[in-house]
Amino acid sequence: MQLQVYTHPTLTVLVDDSASFLRSLSFQLDPLFPSLSFSDPGAALQWLRREPPPDSVPLHVNFDLQNQAADLCNVAFNIEHIYRICEQRQRHATPSVVVVDYSMPQMNGLEFCRAIAHLPCKKILFTGAADEKIAVSAFNSGLIHRYIRKSSLHALDLLEQEIRTLQRAYFDDREDTLRDLLLLHHYHFLADPVLARLIASLSTRLGIVEHYIFPNPSGILLLDQHGKASLLMIETAEGMLAQYEMARDSDAPPALQQALLEKRVLPFFHDPDSDGMYSPRVGANWHRYCAAAQVCQGRQTYYWALFDLPAHYFHQRPYAYADFLRERRSLACDLA
DSSP, X not given: OOOOSEEOOOEEEEEOSOHHHHHHHHHHSOTTSOEEEESOHHHHHHHHTSOOOSOSOOOEEEOSXXXXXXXXXXXXXXXXXXXXXGGOGGGGGOEEEEEEESOOSSSOHHHHHHHTTTSSSEEEEEEOGGGHHHHHHHHHTTSOSEEEETTOTXXXXXXXXXXXXXHHHHHHHHHHHHHHHHHTTTOGGGGOHHHHHHHHHHHHHHTEEEEEEETTTTEEEEEETTOOEEEEEEEOHHHHHHHHHHHHHTTOXXXXXXXXXXXXXXXXXXXXXXXXXXXXXXXXXXXXXXXEOEEEESSXXXXXXXXXXXXXXXXXXXXXXXXXXXXXXXXXXXHO
16 A cells, blocks of 8 residues: 555546436445536547646656756656645546446447547446456456446446546556655655555544645645645654754754654644744744644654644635535536
8 A cells, every 4th residue: 555646536437328327327326436427428528538637747857968868867846736736626527437338329338448548547348248258358458447247236336446446546647657756755655555554544534535745844735525724744753853953053942942852743834934944933932833743653753743734825725525516416406
C-alpha cells in the first residue's frame, strides 16, 4: 500500500442502450460513485472526447547547458499546484472509469472502448454470458481493464469493488512520474505503507474524501465532503531539529525551545507572511501555533499533527464534494 500524491472523487460513466437498465444501475450504485449515464454511445463518445479538465500537474523540462544530450536535463514542477487542484470545480466531473455494455446496436462495447483507447479512463465491459470469450480476449490485449458478467449473482457488488480499484489505478497512473520525482526529495513518506495506513485510518474517522500533498510545511491536505480543510503536518527528526534551531536562533521563548528539542510539539506558523518557521513576532503566543506531536513508526520515525488550514492558503474556497453531489441531484430532478 502506498500513499497517493493526490486523489479526489471522480465520475463513473455508464453506457448501455437500455435506458431502464441505466436508471436501475445508477440508482443501485453506492452514492460514493456518482455516475453519468448514456443510452446513446455516440453521445457518450462526444462527451468523453471533450477537452479534459485541467487536473494534472505540469512538468517542465529545463536544460542546464545548451547543446547537451537530451537526457541531461532538469525536470521542474510547482508542488503548490497539486493542492490547488481542490479549487477546480470540474475535478469531481473527471471521468475515471467507463462501464460499457457489450451488445449495443449502434456499436458494440469493444468498438466503443477502441474509440476511447487514447483516454486515461479505465474501462469495464459489462457482458452477457455469451460474450465472455470476447471479453477475455479484449482484457488480455489491454483494450479493457475488467469485464463483469451481468448474470453474476453479485454483479453489483463486484462492479462497485472494481470501480473503487480502478479509480485508484487511474490516479496511480497519472501520478507515476510525479511520485518518482517527489521521492527524490523530501517526500519519502509517500512510499511508506505504515504512514499510508495511518492516513487511511484518519480519513475514515474524519470523513475525508480527498487529499493532496502539501508543500510548506510538508504534509497532506485533507478535505472532507463539505470542503473542511485540515493539514496533516508530517516531520522527520531532521525537520524537528531544524524547527528547534530556527527557534533557538530567533530567541524563542525557552518553553517553546524545550518543547521542540524534546519533540513534544509540532509548530505550524501559518500567518499570511510567514515562511513556516518561528519569528520573533510570534513571541508568547507560540501555543496557538502548536499541537501535540504524535509519533508514527514506519521506515523511519515520523512526527505528525492535525491543524485547521487557514483560508488564506487558497485563492478561492475549495469546491466541496457535497456541493457537487447536491447540484447533480438538483439537475437530475430538473430533467426528470
